[in-house]
Amino acid sequence: MRTESFTVSDLDDPAGCGAFWGEVQSAIHVGLGARAILTNGAVRDLDQWAPGFRFLAGSIAPSHAFAGTVGFGEEVQVFGLRVRPGDLVHADRHGAVIVPPALVRAVPAAAREIAAREARLLAVARGRECTADKLIAVFAQHDAVH
Numbered sequence: 001m002r003t004e005s006f007t008v009s010d011l012d013d014p015a016g017c018g019a020f021w022g023e024v025q026s027a028i029h030v031g032l033g034a035r036a037i038l039t040n041g042a043v044r045d046l047d048q049w050a051p052g053f054r055f056l057a058g059s060i061a062p063s064h065a066f067a068g069t070v071g072f073g074e075e076v077q078v079f080g081l082r083v084r085p086g087d088l089v090h091a092d093r094h095g096a097v098i099v100p101p102a103l104v105r106a107v108p109a110a111a112r113e114i115a116a117r118e119a120r121l122l123a124v125a126r127g128r129e130c131t132a133d134k135l136i137a138v139f140a141q142h143d144a145v146h
Helices: 023-031 101-125 132-145
Strands: 005-008 019-021 036-039 054-056 076-078 081-083 088-092 095-099
Touching: 005 076, 019 023, 019 036, 036 088, 054 088, 081 095, 095 101, 101 132
Parallel strands: 005 036, 036 054
Antiparallel strands: 076 081, 088 095
């Protein structure tokens, strides 16, 4: 079975006492076609992590964990976020959100719009002649669009 990402709930109390995810597990899951892991548990071996395999984890730990799989393809709670099989998860180093299915097709256009808005702001902010008035004018242009 090939999948894009996995959600894994660490059942230890507290979660992250040891790291299940490291060099070996990241390589195995890349080999199985996965591209990411979302877990409330810990990760390790960051320098040896499988290239391109992304993660959002609860912590970084220095050592291994004993792991026992208790389910697969089930709903999990990760940092209070309920993740169901098939959910589209947007995650970065700051956290994760579920993208509602009705909005999936709108995501690329929304991302381009945000990037364009930020580019206009950054051009002024990073320019040699940045002033509060110039920044206010860029924000006013943004407000006029909505």
